Amino acid sequence: MAAVSGACIAPGKQSLHVLAWLARVGAAPFEVVQLVLGCSRVRAHDHVRRLVASGFVRRAPMTRGDGSLIVLTPRGALMAGYPANYAPRSVAPTTWAHASACAWASAWLELRGRTWSGERELLHDDAWRYQLNYEDHRGTARGTHHPDLGVFIDPGPVAIEVELQRKSAARMRGICNMYARLTDEPDALLAGVIYITNRKDIAATINRFAWHFGLASPQISFRTLDLVIEQTRAAAHAHAAANAVGGARLPPRPR
DSSP, rough: OOOHHHHOOOHHHHHHHHHHHHHHSSSSEHHHHHHHHHHHHHHHHHHHHHHHHTEEEEEEEEEETTTTEEOOOOOHHHHHHOGGGSSOOOOOOGGGGHHHHHHHHHHHHHHHTTTTHHHHHHOOOOOEEEEEEETTEEEEEEEOOOOOOEETTTEEEEEEEEEOOEEEEEEHHHHHHHHHHTSSSSSSSOOOEEEEEHHHHHHHHHHHHHHHHTTTTTTTTEEEEHHHHHHHHHHHHHHHHHHOOTTTOOOOOOO
């Protein structure tokens, strides 16, 4: 069989567009990449194959049935115009769920036309790194904390926290206290914080600690990950409908 030439598999404009998005995210499940691309599953696989062949992304297989994460490489970060260290060093099984959820949140913002900063950007931006102090059984813990994403709205920047697993109570109290200070007017650095979680127990605990420190709606709000996924799919389908020409067949709405 004749070898496929490099020119045949070189990433095109649309492939490089999703690469630029991925550079801000780090890693994403295939479905999320497809929705950001705004094309059929077959065409999305072709875009990913081109990016893999060029060394801009790699596949990280997850648990059987969950597919693979599409992971940015250092070469891909440079191609997208970002430093090589934007590429994740590793994507371990313990981080799969969180990386996937952050990717959904990033696509949720992107496809709904929001101005946002992704996890990889926040990791390298000191403006999003905040002092975090709290008391635990070891004494006073001092460090820094950055949110998972940021979104910019008229009142100001809003932090987004993706919470899939319970943190220690002491650390959660410290983070709620931190956000209460950061959103305290008149010198607020943040307009608010959004928590994304499917776990009612985590949301209830965060709400309780937030109330204790005077952090209340509208400065703090909650979304379920299920709602984020639903709204992301709906936004992608709306884009497809808007771009359909002459009654072109739309991709089926994800179930």
